[in-house]
Every structure is written in C-alpha cells, then in structure tokens.
Amino acid sequence: MVQALTPKEILEALAVWGIPNVQESGWRTRSNAQGWRDVTGFMVHHTGNEVSDAVEVKGIIKGRPGLSGPLANFGLDDQGVVHLVAAGAANHAGGGDVRVLQAVQLESYDAFPPAPRFTHEEFLAGAPGSVIGNPRFMGVETFYNTNLTDKARQTMPRLAAAMIWALDRKDTDNAWTARSVIGHKEWQRGKPDPRNVDMSVLRKEIQQLLTAGPTAAHLIATDQNIEVLLMPNIPKANLDQIRVAVWTQPSASTPHSPSMWRIMTQMAAQVASLQSAVTELAKNPAVTADELMVITKKAAEDAVANALEAMPADEEIPAPPPPAPKGRRGAAAPPADGGQGNPP
Numbered sequence: 329m330v331q332a333l334t335p336k337e338i339l340e341a342l343a344v345w346g347i348p349n350v351q352e353s354g355w356r357t358r359s360n361a362q363g364w365r366d367v368t369g370f371m372v373h374h375t376g377n378e379v380s381d382a383v384e385v386k387g388i389i390k391g392r393p394g395l396s397g398p399l400a401n402f403g404l405d406d407q408g409v410v411h412l413v414a415a416g417a418a419n420h421a422g423g424g425d426v427r428v429l430q431a432v433q434l435e436s437y438d439a440f441p442p443a444p445r446f447t448h449e450e451f452l453a454g455a456p457g458s459v460i461g462n463p464r465f466m467g468v469e470t471f472y473n474t475n476l477t478d479k480a481r482q483t484m485p486r487l488a489a490a491m492i493w494a495l496d497r498k499d500t501d502n503a504w505t506a507r508s509v510i511g512h513k514e515w516q517r518g519k520p521d522p523r524n525v526d527m528s529v530l531r532k533e534i535q536q537l538l539t540a541g542p543t544a545a546h547l548i549a550t551d552q553n554i555e556v557l558l559m560p561n562i563p564k565a566n567l568d569q570i571r572v573a574v575w576t577q578p579s580a581s582t583p584h585s586p587s588m589w590r591i592m593t594q595m596a597a598q599v600a601s602l603q604s605a606v607t608e609l610a611k612n613p614a615v616t617a618d619e620l621m622v623i624t625k626k627a628a629e630d631a632v633a634n635a636l637e638a639m640p641a642d643e644e645i646p647a648p649p650p651p652a653p654k655g656r657r658g659a660a661a662p663p664a665d666g667g668q669g670n671p672p
C-alpha cells in the first residue's frame with residue numbers, strides 16, 4: 329500500500345518520462361467524495377465515445393446524470409496527450425472482485441489476473457467478495473470506442489509505466505511492476521474496456537519500459553521539470569555514489585553519522601542555490617537552451633564534486649537495502665465497503 333501520488337509527484341513522473349500533458353483547471357484538488365484509501369494499482373479504460381477530445385475532457389471532469397465527476401484521474405486523447413483531470417480519487421473503477429484486488433496487491437498472477445466475478449450492480453447489492461475500486465486505483469480514460477489512435481496507443485504504456493515508476497519510488501517497502509496495471513474488463517464482469525487492447529501485451533510493454541527506465545531522451549525542458557533536467561547531466565557514477573551514501577535509509581541501529589548529515593545539509597544548500605540560479609536564468613530570454621544546459625551542467629557537477637570531497641574516505645558507506653520480496657502490500661482489504669462510480 330502506498331499513499332496517493334501528489335500533484336508534484338505526478339508532474340515529475342510525466343516530465344521524467346517525457347509524456348505530453350495538459351493541466352486541466354482545478355486538477356490538483358479535484359476528487360470524488362470518498363477520496364483515496366490507499367493506492368493499489370493503475371486501471372486502463374476506454375470512454376466508449378466517438379466525440380471530440382474537448383467533449384471527452386468535459387465529460388470526465390463533470391460526470392454525467394447519476395454519476396458525478398471526476399470519472400478518471402487522466403484523459404488520454406487522440407493525439408496521445410494526457411489531460412490531468414484529478415489528483416484525487418475518481419469514479420472510474422466501480423465495484424470489482426476482491427480476488428483481483430489481491431492478485432494485483434501481491435502481483436501474484438502470470439499473464440492475467442483471475443476473471444472477475446461481479447458486476448457493479450452485484451457490488452451495490454452487497455455481493456460477498458465484491459469490493460470498491462475507486463479509492464484503490466488510479467485510472468485513465470482513453471478517448472475511443474472501437475479503435476484507439478496510434479498516438480494514444482503509444483502513450484498508454486508510457487503513462488502507466490510513469491505512474492508505476494512513481495508509486496514504486498514512493499513505496500519504500502515494496503517493488504512495483506507492470507502487474508499493478510489492469511484493464512477495467514479485468515476488474516468488473518461484463519466490462520469491455522479497454523477494447524482491442526490485450527492487457528497481457530500492454531503489461532509486457534509497460535514492463536519493458538520500467539526495466540529500461542526513463543532516459544535523458546525522454547526529457548522535455550519546461551519550467552516544471554528543470555530540477556529533473558539537471559539530473560542526467562551528473563555522471564552516473566557520481567549519482568550512484570551519492571544515492572547510496574545519502575539516500576540509503578538509516579535504521580535505528582545504524583543512523584547516519586554526523587558527517588553524513590553535514591554532507592546532506594551542504595548538498596541541500598547547494599541544490600537550493602542552484603535552483604534559484606536556474607529560475608533566474610530561465611527568465612532571461614537572451615540565454616539559449618544550449619547555454620542553459622552548459623551553465624546548469626557545470627553548476628550541478630560542481631555541487632556534486634564539493635559534496636563528494638566533503639565525504640569522509642574512511643567512513644563505511646552502507647550498501648543499499650536488497651529489493652523487497654514479492655509478498656507485497658499485505659492481504660486484501662475487506663469487501664463490500666460502499667461507494668459509487670461506474671463509468672464505461
């Protein structure tokens with residue numbers, strides 16, 4: 329289990345993975361009435377409509393008679409652009425099967441999770457073993473009914489990979505893989521979506537992306553991700569040293585040494601000064617993107633070099649913790665816990 333991603337974490341993930349996006353007004357605070365409980369996975373949908381992207385976005389934000397919005401966290405349009413609709417929980421998953429929830433939580437399935445046993449109506453009627461998905465799944469509505477565009481199909485696995493990557497970073501106890509991504513049709517009996525997408529193929533694509541990881545080639549320079557933009561300019565060997573030395577979680581028996589705290593403080597100060605310098609530079613139209621890259625690269629390398637210099641040579645640097653075993657996120661939550669929400 330992990331807490332929901334913050335708007336900042338969502339934006340950072342989209343930037344790192346180079347996913348084109350539009351921030352719809354109010355998305356940071358938009359939520360359904362129930363809110364998040366914990367985040368267990370990511371769900372893919374189609375809207376079942378053949379209307380314009382603008383009409384699709386409005387519909388997801390506002391909802392429809394009998395079902396209030398937001399109807400998804402993200403909308404994926406025909407151009408492959410992600411519309412940020414709600415950082416809060418959305419009415420997209422509806423009632424589903426606790427066996428599927430558990431299979432996703434534990435990532436304990438192979439090509440497909442167990443077939444879902446319940447419709448949304450059966451969940452509303454209190455069918456034992458049915459469970460609400462909205463507070464547990466992030467969701468994307470893809471704007472199509474029969475055939476999705478090539479561009480949307482290209483963005484689909486990248487968006488899912490970006491969110492799983494962000495959730496994995498946030499969850500310090502468990503490793504997340506593509507098995508945390510399911511289709512609506514795998515959650516609820518009778519659902520067709522996402523139509524014409526083989527979820528086992530999609531998961532393979534997502535896992536390939538996660539295994540390869542985001543690269544500098546994915547990066548887009550915007551004022552939102554200037555911090556992220558700096559990171560690829562630091563030599564990987566230095567980054568690895570710093571990551572291990574600074575960010576390895578100390579345990580109660582082996583806390584960070586005073587010198588380590590000194591280094592962390594020093595680095596934080598350097599990063600802060602670097603950020604304000606970059607912010608100022610970015611405002612100057614006379615500075616070209618290439619010049620900005622050179623300046624920030626130099627500043628980042630200096631900051632890293634100073635931090636490495638300050639690191640005591642004789643101090644033992646703890647090894648990173650081993651990856652978490654696959655018994656992840658505990659047992660499934662109790663079924664039949666109320667709620668609403670069941671778009672196409």
Ligand SMILES: [Zn+2]
Pocket residue numbers: 372373374420512519521671672
């Ligand atoms: Zn759906």
